[in-house]
Amino acid sequence: MDKKITLITGGGSGIGRAVCLKFIEQGHQVLIAGRSKEKLLKTQAMCADPKLCIPVEADIATTEDRQKIKDNVADSEIEFLIHNAAVLGKITKLKDMTIENWNSVLNINLDAPLFLTQTLLDQMYQSRILHISSGAAHSAIEGWGAYCASKSALHMLYKVWNKEFQNKLYFGSLRPGVVDTAMQEQLRSADRNQFPGLQKFHDLYSNNELENTNRVANFIFWVLTSTTNDQYIEKEWDIRDEFHRKNWDY
Numbered sequence: 001m002d003k004k005i006t007l008i009t010g011g012g013s014g015i016g017r018a019v020c021l022k023f024i025e026q027g028h029q030v031l032i033a034g035r036s037k038e039k040l041l042k043t044q045a046m047c048a049d050p051k052l053c054i055p056v057e058a059d060i061a062t063t064e065d066r067q068k069i070k071d072n073v074a075d076s077e078i079e080f081l082i083h084n085a086a087v088l089g090k091i092t093k094l095k096d097m098t099i100e101n102w103n104s105v106l107n108i109n110l111d112a113p114l115f116l117t118q119t120l121l122d123q124m125y126q127s128r129i130l131h132i133s134s135g136a137a138h139s140a141i142e143g144w145g146a147y148c149a150s151k152s153a154l155h156m157l158y159k160v161w162n163k164e165f166q167n168k169l170y171f172g173s174l175r176p177g178v179v180d181t182a183m184q185e186q187l188r189s190a191d192r193n194q195f196p197g198l199q200k201f202h203d204l205y206s207n208n209e210l211e212n213t214n215r216v217a218n219f220i221f222w223v224l225t226s227t228t229n230d231q232y233i234e235k236e237w238d239i240r241d242e243f244h245r246k247n248w249d250y
């Protein structure tokens, strides 16, 4: 396999779109996966070189579509795999959680990254896999039970993968901050009774304090392409940490 590719789930919007544009601007070939073909094509049209972008309509929560993604990169080595796609699900307290909501969030946010990595293992050599994490992996938020549980478990998966693939594959985890995307729009429309912490997110939005997707993309690109393997896996990256900022915030 002489062709190298970067694979990004959820490349049709938000952080995934910005990361796709960044990697293509830097000359990488990128496959983006998502359920909405329209959104993926829009990302492709925005790329500096649209020929470098392969949009694949796929629901990563299904075995068939994970195989479809693999079929589209059959002749390539996967250099970077970015597990970015995720959903908040319906914001609701645990006492009102339905099994359907729970399963849907866990299937997309947790099962899909696990089994997509597994599906692609024979195309990865010294590759870097990145889990997009969240503050919600580490702090309990009322109304976000399924999302918090999924991101917390995803954080543990990155650690276990690293133990199992020492010196062969490199798994990273990264917190992008509170970012101005569709996910934030969704949570601002939540029911205050189900999500008592809602006001903080309205304030971040109205004070123009949400993180910008292009800055997140710069950060992700730097973490993936400019750190040593030991640095990459050592601990979860957080965009708010100051010590690395000079390397990517330009």
Ligand SMILES: NC(=O)c1ccc[n+]([C@@H]2O[C@H](COP(=O)([O-])OP(=O)(O)OC[C@H]3O[C@@H](n4cnc5c(N)ncnc54)[C@H](OP(=O)(O)O)[C@@H]3O)[C@@H](O)[C@H]2O)c1
Binding pocket: 009, 010, 011, 012, 013, 014, 015, 016, 033, 034, 035, 036, 037, 039, 058, 059, 060, 061, 083, 084, 085, 086, 087, 108, 132, 133, 134, 135, 175, 176, 177, 178, 179, 180, 181, 182, 183, 184
């Ligand atoms: N925004 C924030 O403040 C924030 C903070 C911390 C962490 N994050 C994390 O950042 C990542 C990106 O989120 P975002 O903020 O950029 O939100 P977003 O714009 O809603 O992006 C989520 C993407 O995931 C895709 N997706 C969802 N379910 C999918 C499925 N079953 N199969 C394939 N693709 C699927 C969506 O596309 P389709 O609907 O077309 O499938 C969408 O493009 C997520 O992991 C999120 O948890 C975000």
